[in-house]
Amino acid sequence: MSTAPHHVPPHEFPPHQASPQQAPQHHVPPPPPGPGVHPPFPAPPVEGRGRRIGLGLGIGAGVLVLVCGGGAAALAGLTTAMDDALNEQAHVVVGRYVDAVRDRDFARAYDQLCAQARNAESESAYTARLAATEAFSSYQIGELDFTYASVPVQLIYPDGRAVTVEAELDQNTSTGAFEVCELGE
Numbered sequence: 461m462s463t464a465p466h467h468v469p470p471h472e473f474p475p476h477q478a479s480p481q482q483a484p485q486h487h488v489p490p491p492p493p494g495p496g497v498h499p500p501f502p503a504p505p506v507e508g509r510g511r512r513i514g515l516g517l518g519i520g521a522g523v524l525v526l527v528c529g530g531g532a533a534a535l536a537g538l539t540t541a542m543d544d545a546l547n548e549q550a551h552v553v554v555g556r557y558v559d560a561v562r563d564r565d566f567a568r569a570y571d572q573l574c575a576q577a578r579n580a581e582s583e584s585a586y587t588a589r590l591a592a593t594e595a596f597s598s599y600q601i602g603e604l605d606f607t608y609a610s611v612p613v614q615l616i617y618p619d620g621r622a623v624t625v626e627a628e629l630d631q632n633t634s635t636g637a638f639e640v641c642e643l644g645e
Contacts, residue, residue, distance in 0.1 A: 543606075550604040550638050554611050554627045557640040558599050566590050574630040574639035604629075613643065 553572070560569035566587040570578070573586075581589075594617060602612035602624075610626045617623070625644035632639050 546606070547604045550611050550629060551601050553629070553638045554601050554613060554640060557627070557643065558601070558613060558615075561590065561643065562596060562599065564591075564595065572640060574632070574641040576630060577641045601627075 557569055557572045560566070560572065567583065569590070570583045570586050596615040597618045598616045600614045600616070602614070604611050608626075609629045609631075611629065612624050613627050614622050614624045626642075627640050627644070628642045629638045630641045631637065
């Protein structure tokens, strides 16, 4: 008796054997059962997500406003402090000069003039010019005009008249301090 290979058609293979002509199949899990079944991993939270994003953006915007607002406030404070310091320096310089002119101490007034004014007019010519002007009894100094580097000065004469003149200022190139160049005499 001869044993010949017994040929079985592919559709008749037992279920645990793979057909030699078919590729091996991967095991795919069955779908989970119906409602109420817990997934194998937790789902990301969805409640409050919009609220958390809104809260985060709100806090970020608040911090930005505080930082920018603080910077703006610091800049405004610095500008105000610088304006006040320059105004005070201008008041002191103009006050010393006008005091000397009021007291008719023209040599002291001439020494306080800026270099440009001293170079343009000799002390004797300056003294002669101011000696010919009417004396005033008091004065009031206004605010420094940063654009024109001048300060308004109201001269009050003994008869009660008030005349406003401009004290033109310049900065000393060596010291950076203000100096009076002209009082609109």
